[in-house]
Amino acid sequence: MIHRCDKFFTAFEELRAGIFGKIDRGVEESNLKTATVKIETNPSADNYLERALSFYKLGENKNASRDIKKMLELNNNYVPAYLLRGLTFDRNGKYEKAISDFQKCKSITQKVEFDFFIAISERKQKKK
DSSP states (O other), X not given: OTTTOHHHHHHHXXXXXXXXXXXXXXXXXXXXXXXXXXXXXXXXHHHHHHHHHHHHHTTOHHHHHHHXXXXXXXXXXXXXXXXXXXXXXXXXXXXXXXHHHHHHHHHHHOOTTHHHHHXXXXXXXXXX
C-alpha cells in the first residue's frame, strides 16, 4: 500500500517522523548527561541506547552513530540499535543501508511491522 498510495505513504511518513514528538533541547541535554553517567558505571547496550536516542533527537547523528556502533559491539542482535541506525540512515538519505537495517530487525524479531519501515525507505529511494 505504501508503494502505491501517495496519501498512505505521506500519512505513515508523518507518523514515523513524529515518533519522537516535539523535542525539548534542555530535557535531551539533561538526558545525555544522565545516560553518560549510567554508561560510566554500567556500559550496557540499553544505556548506550538511551544516550543515542537523545543524540538522534538533537540531530547529532555522528554521536548517535558512535553509540549505535558500541551497542552492536556489545550485542550484535540488539534490535533497537539496528532500528535507530536505520532511522539515522534514512534521515541522511542512505536508503539502501536503512533498508538493510530494517530487514535485519525483521529477521531477528520475525515481526512484519518492520515492513512499513522497509517500504517507506524503498519508496524514498525510488524518488531519489
